Amino acid sequence: MNEATLRRLWITTILVLVALIVAASLSPGPVITSQSFSDKTAHFLAYFFLALLGSGITTPARLRRTLLKCFLLGAALEIAQELLTDHRTADMRDLAANTAGILAAWLIAAQGRSGWGLRAFAWVSRRRTS
Numbered sequence: 001m002n003e004a005t006l007r008r009l010w011i012t013t014i015l016v017l018v019a020l021i022v023a024a025s026l027s028p029g030p031v032i033t034s035q036s037f038s039d040k041t042a043h044f045l046a047y048f049f050l051a052l053l054g055s056g057i058t059t060p061a062r063l064r065r066t067l068l069k070c071f072l073l074g075a076a077l078e079i080a081q082e083l084l085t086d087h088r089t090a091d092m093r094d095l096a097a098n099t100a101g102i103l104a105a106w107l108i109a110a111q112g113r114s115g116w117g118l119r120a121f122a123w124v125s126r127r128r129t130s
Contacts, residue, residue, distance in 0.1 A: 006121050010057050017053065018073065021046050025077040028087045043097035044104075047074060051105030056117030063114045067102050074098035 001009075024046075047070055054066040078095050081088035109116075 001121075003118065003121065006118070007057060010053070010117055014050070014053050017046075017050050021050065021073070022077065026080060026085060026088065028085075040093060040097040043074075043094050044101040046101065047098040048101035048105050051102045052108065053117075055105060055109035055114045058114050060110075060112070060114045063106070063109055067106055067109075070102050071099060074102075 024042075050073075051067050051070045054070060055063060058066045074095055078090040078092075082090035
């Protein structure tokens, strides 16, 4: 696998996660029904992993833009829940949990770790050829 193929696969994975987040956010019923797992925890984890995945193939210069896109997705979905569904309402606490997940991923990625996926791929590729 070359870097271009890895990027396409990585982006596809991100898009699948975005589709799952959109579907879960706009579905009629709650995706998580367990009383032991908080809805806010689910929001935090979904956006943490989305932002962390996004940071894996972005450059440090584009990290803020990547994380802003994650935030805007969450904000747009909260608005969509209020305006486009009869079964969901916007909740600023959900947006706060999304933002906390994004900020946690930023704390990891901003320490010089953005682009970690591409570096890991390059390292594995070098190990295979040596």
